[in-house]
Amino acid sequence: MSQRTKIKALLQSQQTEIDVTVKGWVRAFRSNRFIALNDGSTNNNIQIVVDFENTDPALLKRITVGAALSVEGKLIASLGKGQTVEVVATEIEILGDSDPEKYPIQPKKHSLEFLRENAHLRFRTSTFGAIFRVRNSLAFAVHQFFQERGFVYLHTPVITASDAEGAGETFHVTNFDLDNIPKTETGEIDFKQDFFGRATNLTVSGQLEGELGAMALSDIYTFGPTFRAENSNTTRHLAEFWMIEPEVAFNDLVDNMDLAEDMLKYVIKYALDKNADDIEFLTQRLTEEEKTKPQNERSEMTLLEKLQFCLNNDFERLTYTEAIDILKESTPNKKKKFAYPVEGWGTDLQSEHERYLVEKHFKKPVILTDYPKEIKAFYMRQNDDGKTVRAMDILFPGIGEIVGGSQREERLDKLEQRMNEMGIPTEELWWYLDTRRFGSCPHAGFGLGFERLVLFVTGMGNIRDVIPFPRFPKNAEF
Ligand code: 4AD
Ligand code: MG
Structure with missing residues (x-):
């Protein structure tokens, strides 16, 4: 299993100039240069700096919002504003692509109602x-x-x-055979028999x-x-x-x-x-x-x-x-x-x-x-x-x-x-x-x-x- 450091730990690291591996999902990618990567260990993203001149353009195109990446690089004290450390990438691997045309979660504010409809992906906000x-x-x-x-x-x-x-x-718990539901003498469903012959419910x-x-x-x-x-x-x-x-x-x-x-x-x-x-x-x-x-x-x-x-x-x-x-x-x-x-x-x-x-x-x-x-x-x-x-x-x-x-x-x-x-x-x-x-x-x-x-x-x-x-x-x- 490959080593990875969680982003929360990286952001708190006292040590810089060390080699690290970080994995997560792209939250944003700007100027073909700066990836905001998040792995859920904290709300804060780590900034990955991409050497775009020496990176295959086909790979750059696949760095899209929502894609899963594995990044190897050096943790350095950040030169830019807004973060204390960043990772200068030496190797980027796309673990899973994310089609930007189809991915519902964009780097903008979504309504809670929209996110409730996309509850399977809302964890990523x-x-x-x-x-x-x-x-x-x-x-x-x-x-x-x-x-x-x-x-x-x-x-x-x-x-x-x-x-x-x-x-x-209460919700009934039933193992009724749907083709053969037990009925009472008056023809109603006999819930008294619903769990192996016994009336039961969820607690x-x-x-x-x-x-x-x-x-x-x-x-x-x-x-x-x-x-x-x-x-x-x-x-x-x-x-x-x-x-x-x-x-x-x-x-x-x-x-x-x-x-x-x-x-x-x-x-x-x-x-x-x-x-x-x-x-x-x-x-x-x-x-x-x-x-x-x-x-x-x-x-x-x-x-x-x-x-x-x-x-x-x-x-x-x-x-x-x-x-x-x-x-x-x-x-x-x-x-x-x-x-x-x-x-x-x-x-x-x-x-x-x-x-x-x-x-x-x-x-x-x-x-x-x-x-x-x-x-x-x-x-x-x-x-x-x-x-x-x-x-x-x-x-x-x-x-x-x-x-x-x-x-x-x-x-x-x-x-x-x-x-x-x-x-x-x-x-x-x-x-x-x-x-x-x-x-x-x-x-x-x-x-x-x-x-x-x-x-x-x-x-x-x-x-x-x-x-x-x-x-x-x-x-x-x-
Ligand atoms: O007041 P409730 O119905 O009390 C009992 O079930 C007791 N048997 C508890 C006990 O003394 N051991 O429910 C307790 C709490 C409520 O105060 C409320 O916070 C929550 O459970 N609750 C619900 N939360 C979400 N959805 C519902 N439908 C809830 N019904 C109760
Ligand atoms: Mg109550």
């Missing part, structure tokens, strides 16, 4: 290179955070027979299985893909997204909030340190985008300032009931009212309400707790008031809900009673209820929507732009 390096760092930091604290990474199943959230938003959450692990290993987390069959075309929802779900035995809701806040701050700080240049690039991108908006809609802080602000301030903690009182008294601005007026206690908050609390009222991340039991899942611990549960949602500026979690109902009688009230079959979840039968204990956990975190840290506006291969209604080609 500066913006998407930065996004996916930041995403990688955040994923690594999540593992590092939990591993440093002695959590066990537990792999929960993708195929399951349960609907952890009880919201009925909406690893929580219930995660709780089984926590009731023995004490501190666990999951980090895997989850699936929701909600037909929503929003900038915050995907049909397939990644979720991080810690579950901790003996934790109560306050411990749970502390863990979530610590984790969010840890991973954001990690990305800020590790990907300083990418975040700087994304900050500039967002600042440019903001300039196209009317003055009163522009963000008061840059992306970098927003991230630093999040690290340096405690999240605001209050109950759902306190939030409703604030919202009842508020209008989003002098003229406008909420599209969904907050009339009374008990209704779920709309995203406009969440964003008002975070962006206008408190101007910082907010943790709302103790929601009405009617709008939350069956497994949350019931408060003594008989009306609310030990739930927590973390709301972030520009994002809305980023984390959903709770202290769990560890009392068997209360849990069974709530499941019966909500029509959740206790016999199907017998294995889950066993944790409450044998050595039950207080415990708590939460789910962090990974793409919503990546949205926040990259300052992007659409969740489809922060996952390499977005899945949303009618989109699953590659």
Whole structure:
């Protein structure tokens, strides 16, 4: 295997006048002389200087935007402006041609919509290179955070027979023979038989299985893909997204909030340190985008300032009931009212309400707790008031809900009673209820929507732009 030096390392090299081999894709080629080459290790390109007078003109013609090259040459201190080092080429090999007439990615600014249609090639742009390096760092930091604290990474199943959230938003998993689909007596498709004779679906959450692990290993987390069959075309929802779900035995809701806040701050700080240049690039991108908006809609802080602000301030903690009182008294601005007026206690908050609390009222991340039991899942611990549960949602500026979690109902009688009230079959979840039968204990956990975190840290506006291969209604080609 041939040696190559990554462009990031070359650009940081203290040594010059050394022979190097560099490989990458052409971002630009000007004056038949200067190639901007990128290999994805950094947003910055290395400049390759071509001795065009002594280079075969046929080869020069093949140095086009998008072509893959292998270059041997000498790393020297750059004579030109804009870079500290450059490579004077002694040998250029074209590894893969790229027809400039057909290659969709040109050295100019493309719209995000255009790049979404060319998602198979969008990795080759500066913006998407930065996004996916930041995403990688955040994923690594999540593992590092939990591993440093002695959590066990537990792999929960993708195929399951349960609907952890009880919201009925599941994708069936089927191995039906399409020519011989089993039917019920009344002639409908018999989904009860879809997976080797059993009804199954793709998981909406690893929580219930995660709780089984926590009731023995004490501190666990999951980090895997989850699936929701909600037909929503929003900038915050995907049909397939990644979720991080810690579950901790003996934790109560306050411990749970502390863990979530610590984790969010840890991973954001990690990305800020590790990907300083990418975040700087994304900050500039967002600042440019903001300039196209009317003055009163522009963000008061840059992306970098927003991230630093999040690290340096405690999240605001209050109950759902306190939030409703604030919202009842508020209008989003002098003229406008909420599209969904907050009339009374008990209704779920709309995203406009969440964003008002975070962006206008408190101007910082907010943790709302103790929601009405009617709008939350069956497994949350019931408060003594008989009306609310030990739930927590973390709301972030520009994002809305980023984390959903709770202290769990560890009392068997209360849990069974709530499941019966909500029509959740206790016999199907017998294995889950066993944790409450044998050595039950207080415990708590939460789910962090990974793409919503990546949205926040990259300052992007659409969740489809922060996952390499977005899945949303009618989109699953590659
Ligand atoms: O609030 P959710 O539905 O909570 C659960 O699934 C719990 N079982 C988690 C737990 O306690 N272990 O989802 C958790 C988070 C949300 O706060 C949101 O960030 C994200 O997952 N999320 C989505 N992200 C992208 N697309 C979707 N369709 C999402 N639905 C939820
Ligand atoms: Mg939720």
